[in-house]
Amino acid sequence: MEVDHRKIEEAVRMILEAVGEDPNREGLLDTPKRVARMYQEIFSGLGQDPKEHFSVIFSEDHEELVLVKDIPFFSTCEHHLVPFFGKAHVGYIPRGGRVTGLSKLARAVEAVARRPQLQERITATVADAIMDKLDPHGVIVVVEAEHMCMTMRGVRKPGAKTVTSAVRGVFAKEATTRAEALSLIGIK
Numbered sequence: 001m002e003v004d005h006r007k008i009e010e011a012v013r014m015i016l017e018a019v020g021e022d023p024n025r026e027g028l029l030d031t032p033k034r035v036a037r038m039y040q041e042i043f044s045g046l047g048q049d050p051k052e053h054f055s056v057i058f059s060e061d062h063e064e065l066v067l068v069k070d071i072p073f074f075s076t077c078e079h080h081l082v083p084f085f086g087k088a089h090v091g092y093i094p095r096g097g098r099v100t101g102l103s104k105l106a107r108a109v110e111a112v113a114r115r116p117q118l119q120e121r122i123t124a125t126v127a128d129a130i131m132d133k134l135d136p137h138g139v140i141v142v143v144e145a146e147h148m149c150m151t152m153r154g155v156r157k158p159g160a161k162t163v164t165s166a167v168r169g170v171f172a173k174e175a176t177t178r179a180e181a182l183s184l185i186g187i188k
């Protein structure tokens, strides 16, 4: 999906004016164009369905945990439009030989993170996409992030980390399965 560059450029010029800047001074002349290109990049997930990444399925007889941890991501807080960023950990227990490519788990995180977001929604959307497309025994998604809206402004608590989890299937039903995955994720 292509963002409306002209509209973003106009809006950025208006914001610069509104804060008392001169959008025509040399250093700011190209800023509206740059910001539009930046939004194109950081909101590129808006045109994507995370489920589309799970069409690659290998028939592999593995009905034990598959966990990709420490997937770095950058997202944008939908309340303040400033970044929040951290790591996502995505695990699932395949069923019926439906195993997807490892990179597809990271691609799903990217698709969901690259739009105005809430951390809880990233966590749940990735978990539900995997449940929907792969119908596994279960899914666990843990996301840890630092929110710039809590760091550089507002409550100003740098270093505070938000951890969210979404557990589905056996991870919701069985405490030992959940505990095993959480200990492998090993959030510090």
Ligand SMILES: Nc1nc2c(ncn2[C@@H]2O[C@H](COP(=O)(O)OP(=O)(O)OP(=O)(O)O)[C@@H](O)[C@H]2O)c(=O)[nH]1
Pocket (backbone or CB within 6 Å): 077, 078, 079, 117, 118, 119, 120, 147, 149, 150, 153, 154, 155
């Ligand atoms: N649940 C949730 N809250 C978030 C997320 N990102 C930012 N927030 C919070 O959204 C809330 C917005 O609160 P408001 O009172 O409407 O806005 P505000 O006056 O700018 O709030 P402060 O940040 O407390 O200054 C804040 O508490 C933020 O910390 C997120 O991913 N999930």
Ligand SMILES: [Zn+2]
Pocket (backbone or CB within 6 Å): 077, 078, 079, 080, 081, 082, 147, 149, 150
């Ligand atoms: Zn925020």
